[in-house]
Amino acid sequence: MRGELVAFDLETTGLDVETDSIIEIGAVRIVDGVITDEYSTLVNPGFAIPQETTYITGIEQKDLRGAPTLATILPDIAHFIGDAPVIAHNAIFDVSFLKRFGLLSGNLAIDTIEVTSIINPTLPSYSLGSLVEQLNIELENAHRALDDARATARLYIKMWETAKTLPKSLVQEIVRYSQGVDWPLRIFFESLLEIASDDADTPQVTxxxxxxxxxxxxxxxPTLPVDLAAIDLAEINSVLGPDGQLAQSIANYEHRxxxxxxxxxxxxxxxxxxxxxxxxxxxxxxxxxxxxxxxxxxxxxxxxxxxxxxxxxxxxxxxxxxxxxxxxxxxxxxxxxxxxxRANYLCPRRLETMRRRQPTSIDELRTVIKLLIWLNGRPNGDRGELNLRGNENYIWSRLSAQDEDCTSQRCTVTMRGTCPYxxxxxxxxxxxxxxxxxxxxxxxxxxxxxxxxxxxHIIIDEAHQLEGAITSGSMVRIDEIRLTQRLAELGGMNKGLLGDILRYMREHTSDKERSRLEIFVQDVELAIRAMQQQVTRYFESLANYVQDTGQQNKSQIRVTPAQRKVAEFQLLQAKWQQLAEFFDVIADAMKHILGILGSLNESVLLNEYVTSLAATSRFLSDRRQQLDEFALQPNDAWAYWIHYRGDTGYVAIQMAPHNVGRYLEDDLWNKKxxxxxxxxxxxxxxxxxxxxxxxxxxxxxxxxxxxxFDYKKSALVYVPTDIPEPNQPHYQKALERGIISLAAALQGRVMVLFTSYNQLRETAASIAPRLALGGIVVYDQATGNSQESLLDRFKSSEKAVLLGTRSYWDGVDIPGDDLSALIITRLPFAVPTDPIFAARSDTYSDAFNNFAVPNAVLRFRQGFGRLIRTRDDRGIVAIFDSRIIHKKYGRQFLEALPDCRVEQGPLDNLASITQKWLDESLDTSDS
Ligand code: SF4
Missing domain, CATH: 3.40.50.300 (P-loop containing nucleotide triphosphate hydrolases)
Known part of the structure; x- marks a missing residue:
């Protein structure tokens, strides 16, 4: 947008708009793309600010002592902003704060996260800190209001300039498509349209x-040859050997x-x-x-x-x-x-269909516009390039090549060779x-x-993750929102897919055929509405079941064969039987409509409707079968559970195979x-x-x-013996003390592996301010940054500590001096109440020794493997779980490690022993 705009940012004592206070405000005026004026002040909140706030912003209590109160500066802020549209990064937060004090009641608010994610839908992260890095935008002091406001203004200007390069036809389509939807960015694109020049060479969105x-x-x-010729094993050496082909083409080739x-x-x-x-x-x-x-x-x-x-x-x-x-x-x-x-590839045919009609939600609007802008850059149509958020992922699933009866013959004609799948x-x-x-x-x-x-012939690498990958890839989640949404998409007389079909019939078929279908669709629309109500009732019963059985404090409630026999669950089964009848009625209706459409002359558009209807029909039939299994006829190779969130009341049914070995044997081992x-x-x-x-x-x-690797020379394992076991009081304090002492001694270069997010968050909040005093930065996975971005920052920081859980146990490669110490907070036993783990445990007579321990040992070995990544690496692994030496099973963990030096001793010795070990290693390598 041109004209006058004001970008602003607030620093506050916390994230609660109703109760927290503003401690700094910064604002900059932009006129026609140029910053012309600035406003900035600290604000005295009238109380001592939390230590955490100082840590994040660098603003100290003493800085605020002589600052004005908010009441005295509100008129100045109102005067500076006037009635100009305002811009903020994550605008809902900053705008809500000022609205609380009576400002911005009539100002249009533009969010730079929204603008950037629409104009640049492939960036990996939209936090201000990461955007300034990715887009080379100047930012002096992050988390100071004026600097953040300036960066926000520069970001906005950059996005406006980028948007100006979009073809006029595309901007026209965005403006047309967003009509009728309450979307603040529509004005942005309308302004863009005013200045867009006609361009005869506008590229097609494709x-x-x-x-x-x-x-x-x-x-x-191509047929596979029947008589296969063996390869000469000597050829392998001629490729990989010390004088082989790779040695000749790679400098410093290392033969192994x-x-x-x-x-x-x-x-x-x-x-x-x-x-x-x-x-x-x-x-x-x-x-x-x-x-x-x-x-x-x-x-x-x-x-x-x-x-x-x-x-x-x-x-x-x-x-x-x-x-x-x-x-x-x-x-x-x-x-x-x-x-x-298939879910990774865009189906251009479905996108065409969605573009033709108005969006049914703001998420649909955003997703389609992002896709149109993305496609304008001529991508390869692969989902991995796009950064979609929240419900946009669901919209993508409706636009992907998944769930389609697609044939190359039909789409060769209709899509002109543009199908990425x-x-x-x-x-x-x-x-x-x-x-x-x-x-x-x-x-x-x-x-x-x-x-x-x-x-x-198959090679399966990362085979230790095969079971987990298949389990999560096969996992099904069914909730009220998705089911009712899918039913709503079917629509009725004047809306949704059925509405589109009737419109088509009005234009292309005889009155007799059309009225036959119209009468039928009227009944179907009523049945869909009734089914939506029944779906709502069913999920209410599910929530009631959780509460009636006293399990409302759990987030995952496993449903076992024994639990299916209790009276409360039988009530749920009765509810399901009522809902199942609606599934059958709608399925019959779909079949009937497909039959009518099948008898008409074929056309491209009609084909679209038939495919979409068939896909919905298949979706409903799959859900019916899965819900039936959950309620009445469980598959003995699958685990079933209820996902429940007491704070929001969200409830869903989930299921996943616990015995994937059976599938592997039948479908791969026996066939390949x-x-x-x-x-x-x-x-x-x-x-x-x-x-x-x-x-x-x-x-x-x-x-x-x-x-x-020679682990005897490269790795030392140290187990502090005087700390409590992980679930005992004072363990957390000992862990924090150990991390701080090790990080201080090594000036960072420490990674800590956790088994729980909560503990990771608690530890980060406690150690970060203390390590900051020594200039050591803590990067933690709980901040929501991607693993790749956290690893980059950890490696490029002079003094840093990295805290991670889950994927950090096996997905991290930090060679060299950037990582010298690894702390394993506790032995990585799976959570016993996890429904899949529990279902697997049920198949063992001694589940702890034959399943839980080896499962944890494998994970422990993966965690240990993060430390030494090259022949020259040296370091220490500190294990903060004394069960490894006190419990009988602990021996199995230590024995599973490569042959390396293991020491035990007081926690206070950890830093000095580490220092000595690294110094000794240096001496050895020098000599
Ligand atoms: S072949 Fe056709 S229906 Fe299938 S994914 Fe491609 S465009 Fe879509």
């Missing part, structure tokens, strides 16, 4: 497609015997069609160890090898680093490709090495209509010729027993390569 032909799938999947040995094992697995589990020690270079024989095999046999990973980080490493190394080094060219699950399928068909993720691998193997092309499962951590105290049992892989060959 997904990049090289040519229509690129969309056509090959007629049939363990890598060659693993590659030969994988090569044998291809030659002899074996299934094998390989624990590949850290540092051996396992991805090249399996990629090398896989590429040799695939090129020799004109075949395809599928490589499955759990994380995008590993997928990126394979496709951007390891595979290009092999492409450069090997004589024979080969094609790699990445295929993701089919482009990915074409690329996958041509690939010799196809990278996928675990959830897609198993979902595809189960499904009869395959996303992946035919394959007989070569299977390689690998990871750096697959063994527990009993070798491969635990993992092979969980994955139903007892028949596989098992090997372990060992590591290339």
């Amino acid at each position: 997904i990049d497609a090289d040519a229509k032909e690129a969309f056509d799938l090959p007629e049939a999947t 015997e363990q890598q060659v040995a693993m590659a030969e094992t994988v090569g044998r697995a291809f030659n002899e069609q074996q299934q094998v589990i390989i624990e590949a020690g850290t540092g051996i270079g396992k991805s090249l160890a399996y990629l090398t024989p896989a590429v040799l095999w695939a090129t020799k046999n004109q075949s395809r090898v599928v490589v499955s990973t759990n994380t995008i980080t590993l997928q990126d490493q394979l496709i951007e680093h390891d595979i290009p190394l092999l492409q450069d080094a090997l004589d024979e060219p080969f094609t790699p490709a990445v295929m993701k699950g 089919h482009q990915a399928k074409v690329a996958a068909e041509k690939a010799r090495i196809l990278i996928v993720n675990h959830a897609l691998l198993v979902a595809d193997a189960k499904n009869e209509s395959h996303t992946l092309p035919a394959y007989e 010729k070569t299977v390689v499962l690998t990871s750096a951590t697959l063994k527990t105290g009993n070798g491969f027993d635990y993992m092979s049992e969980r994955l139903h892989a007892n028949h596989m060959l098992m090997e372990s390569t060992g590591s290339v």
Whole structure:
């Protein structure tokens, strides 16, 4: 927007708009894109400000002593802002504060988070701190009002300039599309339209497609050769060996015997069609160890090898680093490709349909506009590029290639080759090495209509996460909002999908056909409304069940076969039977309408309606079956539970498979010729027993390569013996004392692994102000920043401590001196009340020793593995859980570690022992 605007920011004593106080205000005036004036003052709240506020803002009590009170400066602020539109970052917070004091009642408020996320929908984070870094915007003192207001103004100006480059036709569409929706940014785009010039070369909003032909799938999947030729294992050495092809193409190439040995094992697995589990020690270079024989095999046999990973980080490493190394080094060219699950790809056909009608919600409006702007940048249509928030993710799911009866033939015509899902399928068909993720691998193997092309050989990396990835990938959540929303989308006489169908009929069919359907849709609309009420009642009964059974303090309430027999649950079953009848009525209605539509002449638009109706019909039928299982006919391989939030009253039904080994055996192990499962951590105290049992892989060959690291020289394990056990009083204080003393001694360079968010938050709040006095910054996962951004900041900070939980136990790679000490706060036992863990435990006669302990040992080994990442790394792992030495099972944790020095002693010695260990290491490396 042009003209006069005021960007402002507040520093406050807390986040409660009703009770907290303003302690600083900064504002800058912008006229036609130029900052022309500034206003800034501290504000005395009349009481002592909390220590936390000083820590965040740097404003101290003494700074506020002579400052004016808010009452005295309110007229100045009102005068400065006048009736200009205001801009703030996360405007709802700052604007609400000023409104509380009678200001901004008539001012238009623009939120720079909203503006930036719309204009730049692919940025990883929209916090002001991260935006100034990503967009090179000047910010002197973050969390001081005037500096933040200036940065907000500069951000806004930058977004306005970026928006000016959007094609006029796109801006026109955004203005048209947002009509009738209460959206403050509409004025922004209307102003933009006023100055947009006609541009005959305006690019079409489209997904990049090289040519229509690129969309056509090959007629049939290339047949896999029957007589497969074995690869010569000597060839592996000629690639990976000390004088091999990689050594010739990579500077400072490091030959590793363990890598060659693993590659030969994988090569044998291809030659002899074996299934094998390989624990590949850290540092051996396992991805090249399996990629090398896989590429040799695939090129020799004109075949395809599928490589499955759990994380995008590993997928990126394979496709951007390891595979290009092999492409450069090997004589024979080969094609790699990445295929993701269907939910990751935009369905352009569905987007076209949604664009044609007005949005039904602000989230739909935002999502479609973000997509249009994103597509204007000619992306590849992959969800991973986009940063969507909250309910926008649900809208995406309605626009993705998931849940579609799609055929390439139809969309070749209607979408002119722009479907990213089919482009990915074409690329996958041509690939010799196809990278996928675990959830897609198993979902595809189960499904009869395959996303992946035919394959007989798989390598599963990060296999320790296979069970978890399949469990969460198969998890189902059903709640009232989604069910009623989906029913609402069906609509009725004048709205939603049924309304669209009737409109179409009015224009394209005879009166007789149309009136037949109109009468029917009237009844269906009534049935949908009645069903929505029934859905609401059903979820109310679910909440009542939680309260009547006294479980309202739990967030996950498992439903076991025994609980299905109690009277309260039987009431719930009766409610379900009532709701199930509505599912049946609506399903019959869908079938009837589809029958009518099927008898009409085909047209592109009609096809759209048929597909959408069929998708809704399938959604309702899936939900009916899942709810029936939950209430009446549980599957014995699945766990069922109620998700409940006492503070909001939110209630949902959830379910997930607890026995995924059964699926793996039926759908993969029994059907594929070569299977390689690998990871750096697959063994527990009993070798491969635990993992092979969980994955139903007892028949596989098992090997372990060992590591290339000398842990005796590189790692010291220290267990403080004089601290309480984790659940006892004073443990938290001892933990904080230990972190502070270690961080102070090492000047940062410490990572702390937690098993609970609450403890992480409590620890961060307590240690951060104290470490700040020594210039040490604490980065913690609870701030909501992405793991990648936190790791970047930790590595680039001179003195920093990193606090993480969950994915930090195995998804972190910090080589070198940036990380010298790792603190494991407690042994990583799973929460026993977790419904899936509990369901799995029920299948063991001695669940603690045969399931809980090995499960925790595996996680413990993964956590330990964060410390030493290269041959030159040195460091200490401090274990703040004395159960590791006091309890009988503790021995299994220590025995599972690589051969390294273990010491015990008082907490107070931790810092000095660490310092001594690192100094000794320095001496050794100097000599
Ligand atoms: S092929 Fe499928 S995903 Fe692609 S545009 Fe058509 S319906 Fe959508």
